[in-house]
Amino acid sequence: MTAHEITLTVNGEEVREAVEPRTTLVDFLRDTLGLTGSHVGCEHGVCGACSVRLDGAVVRGCLTLAVQCDGHKVETIEGASDSGAIADLQEAFRTRNALQCGYCTPAMLLTAAELLAGGGVPSRAAIREHLSGNYCRCTGYHAIIDAVEAVARVRAGATS
Amino acid sequence: MNDRDLPAGLTALDRPNSYIGRSVARPNLARLTQGRGQYVSDVVLPRMAHAAFVRSPHAHARIKQINTDAAKRVPGVIAVVTGAELATVCTPWVGVLTHLKGLKSAPQHAVAVERACWQGEAVVAVVARTRALAEDAAELVEVEYEELPAVTDAETALDKATPVIHPDLGDNLTFERTLDAGQVDKALNESDAVVETTFLFGRHTGVTNEPRAAVADWNEGAQRLTVHHGTQAPHMMQNIFAKHLGLAEHQVRVVTNDVGGSFGIKVHVYADEMATVALSKLLKRPVKYVADRIESFVTDIHARDHRVKARIGVTKDGRITAFEIDDLTGIGPYSVYPRTSGIEANQIVNLVGGPYACPNYRARARVVFQNKNVMCQYRAVGHPIATAVTEGLVELAAAKIGIDPVEVRRKNLIADEAYPCGSAAGLKFEKLSHHASLDKLIAMMDYDRLRRDQAAARARGIHRGIGFAAFIEVTNPSAAFYGVGGARISSQDGATVRLDAQGAVICHTGVTEQGQGSEAVIAQVVATSFGVPLDRVRVITGDTDNTPYGGGTWASRAAGIGGEAAWQAGKALRANVLAVAASILQAEPKALDIRAAAVVDADTGRERIGLDEVARIAYFRPDTLPPGFQAELMATRHYVPRAWPFAFTNGIQASHLEVDTDTGFVTLLDHWVVEDCGTVINPQLVDEQIRGGVVQGIGAALFEHCLYDAQGQLLNGNMADYLVPMAAEMPDIQVGHVVTPTGDSEIGAKGAGEAGTAGAPGAVMNAVNDALRPLGARSITVMPITPGVVLQALGKSE
Amino acid sequence: MKPAPFDYARARSVEHAVELLGREGARVLAGGQSLIATLNMRLSHPSLLVDINEVTGLDRIARRNGHIEIGALVRHVQAERSAEIAQTAPLVARALPHIGHPAIRNRGTIGGSIAFADPAAELPACLLALDGEVEIAGPAGKRTVKADDFFQGLFETALGPRDVLIAIRLPAATHDTRVGFAELARRHGDYAMVGLAAAARANGTKLTDVRLVFFGVGSTPVRARDAEAALAAGDLEAGVKALARNLDPPDDVQATGAVKKHLAGVLLRRVARQLTEAPQ
Known part of the structure; x- marks a missing residue:
């Protein structure tokens, strides 16, 4: 099957690559660009470990084809980390031990960041609901909810 | 300071600037939050090829013919290899242990030879330039099968009419154990009430977020095999790779960096991983295999799947007179290598009734072969079943005689003053704290208020339940677990610490990091025993070339065993460094100590010389040290528990939930745990081990189930249909501690990895029954407790 | 698993998409949240994916002639935030938060959900309950199909192979529109074990034009016509009883047909209460 030349922005850098149509976005990021912070957990859209930002919205990297991203903007955990934009959330995860093996963490952070971007202090139930598509086998979720809630409180305090 | 001259009231752990008991953050977390981990699935090597497998669609079938021609013609395909071909590189294995008397199994190959014995067993291996190409080619492999009758029901596996899966073994019985302690019949006859029921535990599996993965690299020039492996036991795997590939152990290096979840799933020998390693040897190039999720469901070990007929006797005043169980479990077609599939049933026999002072106990456990995926040890092996059976019986008995479930436990839990003592099953307990734990739990949950709230809600038609589960947990295993049975699974562990040239400490440990926090705990222990700030300790794990020989992570051993080795190694290095410092300072080593990275006067704390300066002199100006004096800035110590075969811990959990009696849906409201793991090195990490474990136990109680049809086909082998616990349905979990250190080690730490999973299913089951009992519902003794199960108990659905 | 190979083409317009679909084995790719999962598992082997995501004009929500029109490429998240939908399609607004998870709703489309026609999905049931219609472009031009005629079998719809x-x-909802929605899923965002989307018109204390559509109970969303009549007659209990005739859910891995039938009755009672409540 014909490879397609695509041009997209990944973490602020322009990338031009030839991809097979069947290559998913997460495989493209990991295998072609070496951005291994996005993880493959189920490849059928349930575990959420592959979640990345496409044009600013968090999407499943396994349910998006790389070829579809031609002309679009992708941001991964590597980009979100280096920009410093989620540093407070990462620090909260670290100090609260809201990760154990860390495999779900990059996607969990991006998903939580999307909720926090909405502002305010969401209830624990609302945080749980927003993260309900991101599987974590290690923590039991409680620490993750604590970390997200703590950041929401600090951010709300800082803006009020 | 000499540890023998401690001021009154202090222990060896009360060092200045101690990190023992402090919730310091794990050193590896910043890296992982930035997506800068290195999991095996991330590993890329030059010339690396990718493996995929053709897997049997049948539960039991003879492989009549394999045609690989079309597959081999796919551009990018490097090799298509059958079981017979691979068997020339990799010998088969048999999963038995001599101390499980009578345990038998059949030889298992890396890729099936002649016969596939479960749906999902690998039949042909394909290696190609990419995984996608390997899968393309795998679709073109033609396998002609002759379907054989599948043995799927454990209940009939031993019937004469049932085919024998491995005819050479004579029958389908893998293992049987019986136990008869005290006078069970007499005790039951003299009881005022006997409760008899059957518990059914659904098969479930680990669903690690990162699937199993291996990158094998046979270097023909160096005659060395390096395996990047997502495993819990690198040294065990080194031995096994060497043994079955005909290599010496020193020719094999196993490297384990970050692992995306383990939970006992990644401590076994998997045929496809052995095949990957064999393929690398065969093809003389690196081969990568990462199980996809669909493969994980049919090949990662399954666990539980027990049917337990059980009885309890009790007197009117609430004294438990006897326990009796008959356990049956089907473990798939092979006993898993090298830990065997007899251990879970054996544990159940060991653990039932364990928290209680009851001398009368009879048990039988039978383990049978069947044509389903293999079962083996998964987090809390046997504990959740033994606990749910024991605690289910205890609450059913309490209800039958009309006494409060807390009261029945106060009457029967082994007294905190009774230790050391043993159990009816022969377990030896050094010191447990059942009553102190129960008292703490009752206070944490405000039990009396909760009961009042429950009554008030019930008056409004809201049905809430409160359930308990006390448990004991096997941790810090000695050689009694596997070593005595002939398995090369190390129960001892080592730690090497060395001073670097700037006075920081590098610690190499044989235990591994699976995310539980081993690196942090080892660093805390070393920082404390040696005397440096935490940021001056680097811990190295997961490399058989560079760590002392050890067992890795299993049975909650990393902190208790690896931690003690690290503690002793830190002390030894401190003595060595003080010898150097004393020689530089012309002082008595005894008068010196190391605190905050400096050598100080032990009495006054006055700094005498920095560790950086000691290192500089020892490494670069040893000519200035006295003649005949040699600095030894590296020390190694090993540790294995000797006084007790296992360090038993104990704890108790409580679940509070609401049942929608119209829909059968269960909503979890609260969950409490009190746990006694001895010395708590890092309270936060212990709490999070427990929380994570509780949620895995809740998964078993309410959601997770590998559903097979009568032909041995897994019906829900994907993450949409197999329900793992997700954030929205899980409760917050409160954790408390009672601290009873083990006297077997200086640090006194026991394990905490199984506690959450051990107790949660029983507590949830009891809470559901507590909610439904006033409605006249039948008692639920089946897991997972689906809405259908609840509706059936309520008589609302057939 | 990785998908089997296929070709890919970006449609520039609806007409272009229809033209591209002329190739044997071609399929439309919209949000891809169901389709790509089936590709990854090699459960479907299209020869060509025709990506309509870049076609302009398909992502509009517009009110016209007493109807609300939702473009095929309107993503779930966009619909969720739409004041227009909240006001004129309150049933859809209620259903949307139950669909998958935020990351799925960020990418998944309304058109994709309808076209994929998963029998356990929310939106097909809503479309049917609201007596909506589907606008289709095909080789012979545009046509409109009523929801009652659209869902034809398991993952089968009135869409032909070259249709978009x-x-x-x-x-659009009016003051007398009444809607109700409830579903029972084991976990938030899962496909429902059983769900019910309902619409009716209030006429004094009575309901008319009752449409009860169950999902997760068969090969398509299922209208419970006898139960609709019973509800219109004001007899809820008869409606619940009628479900025994109207529904015949097969067993699946989450529940037996019998359990689903029982749960359908529970949902009908709950949704019937909602139908009596005037919108806020």
Whole structure:
């Protein structure tokens, strides 16, 4: 099957690559660009470990084809980390031990960041609901909810 | 300071600037939050090829013919290899242990030879330039099968009419154990009430977020095999790779960096991983295999799947007179290598009734072969079943005689003053704290208020339940677990610490990091025993070339065993460094100590010389040290528990939930745990081990189930249909501690990895029954407790 | 698993998409949240994916002639935030938060959900309950299909191999519109074990034009016509009883047919209460 030349922005850098149509976005990021912070957990859209930002919205990297991203903007955990934009959330995860093996963490952070971007202090139930598509086998979720809630409180305090 | 001259009231752990008991953050977390981990699935090597497998669609079938021609013609395909071909590189294995008397199994190959014995067993291996190409080619492999009758029901596996899966073994019985302690019949006859029921535990599996993965690299020039492996036991795997590939152990290096979840799933020998390693040897190039999720469901070990007929006797005043169980479990077609599939049933026999002072106990456990995926040890092996059976019986008995479930436990839990003592099953307990734990739990949950709230809600038609589960947990295993049975699974562990040239400490440990926090705990222990700030300790794990020989992570051993080795190694290095410092300072080593990275006067704390300066002199100006004096800035110590075969811990959990009696849906409201793991090195990490474990136990109680049809086909082998616990349905979990250190080690730490999973299913089951009992519902003794199960108990659905 | 190979083409317009679909084995790719999962598992082997995501004009939500029209490429998240939908299609607004998870709703499209026609999905049931219609472009031009005629079998719809679903049209809610929605899923965002989307018109204390559509109970969303009549007659209990005739859910891995039947009755009672409540 014909490879397609695509041009997209990944973490602020322009990338031009030839991809097979069947290559998913997460495989493209990991295998072609070496951005291994996005993880493959189920490849059928349930575990959420592959979640990345496409044009600013968090999407499943396994349910998006790389070829579809031609002309679009992708941001991964590597980009979100280096920009410093989620540093407070990462620090909260670290100090609260809201990760154990860390495999779900990059996607969990991006998903939580999307909720926090909405502002305010969401209830624990609302945080749980927003993260309900991101599987974590290690923590039991409680620490993750604590970390997200703590950041929401600090951010709300800082803006009020 | 000499540890023998401690001021009154202090222990060896009360060092200045101690990190023992402090919730310091794990050193590896910043890296992982930035997506800068290195999991095996991330590993890329030059010339690396990718493996995929053709897997049997049948539960039991003879492989009549394999045609690989079309597959081999796919551009990018490097090799298509059958079981017979691979068997020339990799010998088969048999999963038995001599101390499980009578345990038998059949030889298992890396890729099936002649016969596939479960749906999902690998039949042909394909290696190609990419995984996608390997899968393309795998679709073109033609396998002609002759379907054989599948043995799927454990209940009939031993019937004469049932085919024998491995005819050479004579029958389908893998293992049987019986136990008869005290006078069970007499005790039951003299009881005022006997409760008899059957518990059914659904098969479930680990669903690690990162699937199993291996990158094998046979270097023909160096005659060395390096395996990047997502495993819990690198040294065990080194031995096994060497043994079955005909290599010496020193020719094999196993490297384990970050692992995306383990939970006992990644401590076994998997045929496809052995095949990957064999393929690398065969093809003389690196081969990568990462199980996809669909493969994980049919090949990662399954666990539980027990049917337990059980009885309890009790007197009117609430004294438990006897326990009796008959356990049956089907473990798939092979006993898993090298830990065997007899251990879970054996544990159940060991653990039932364990928290209680009851001398009368009879048990039988039978383990049978069947044509389903293999079962083996998964987090809390046997504990959740033994606990749910024991605690289910205890609450059913309490209800039958009309006494409060807390009261029945106060009457029967082994007294905190009774230790050391043993159990009816022969377990030896050094010191447990059942009553102190129960008292703490009752206070944490405000039990009396909760009961009042429950009554008030019930008056409004809201049905809430409160359930308990006390448990004991096997941790810090000695050689009694596997070593005595002939398995090369190390129960001892080592730690090497060395001073670097700037006075920081590098610690190499044989235990591994699976995310539980081993690196942090080892660093805390070393920082404390040696005397440096935490940021001056680097811990190295997961490399058989560079760590002392050890067992890795299993049975909650990393902190208790690896931690003690690290503690002793830190002390030894401190003595060595003080010898150097004393020689530089012309002082008595005894008068010196190391605190905050400096050598100080032990009495006054006055700094005498920095560790950086000691290192500089020892490494670069040893000519200035006295003649005949040699600095030894590296020390190694090993540790294995000797006084007790296992360090038993104990704890108790409580679940509070609401049942929608119209829909059968269960909503979890609260969950409490009190746990006694001895010395708590890092309270936060212990709490999070427990929380994570509780949620895995809740998964078993309410959601997770590998559903097979009568032909041995897994019906829900994907993450949409197999329900793992997700954030929205899980409760917050409160954790408390009672601290009873083990006297077997200086640090006194026991394990905490199984506690959450051990107790949660029983507590949830009891809470559901507590909610439904006033409605006249039948008692639920089946897991997972689906809405259908609840509706059936309520008589609302057939 | 990785998908089997296929070709890919970006449609520049609906007409272009229809033209591209002329190739044997071609399929439309919209949000891809169901389709790509089936590709990854090699459960479907299209020869060509025709990506309509870049076609302009398909992502509009518009009110016209007493209807609300939702373009095929309107993403779930966009619909969720739409004041227009909240006001004129309150049933859809209630259903949306139950669909998958935020990351799925960020990418998944309304048109994709309808065209994929998963029998356990929320939106097909809503379309049917609201007596909506589907606008389709095909080789012979545009046509409109009523929801009652659209869902034909398991993952089978009135869409032909060269058709593109371009919009759905729903009657805009008026003061007498009553809707109800409930589903039972084991976990938040899962496909429902059983769900019910309902619409009716209030006429004094009575309901008329009752449409009860169950999902997760068969090969398509299922209208419970006898139960609808019973509810219109004001007899809820008869409605619940009628479900025994109207529904015949097969067993699946989450529940037996019998359990689903029982749960359908529970949902009907709950949704019937909602139908009596005037919108806020």
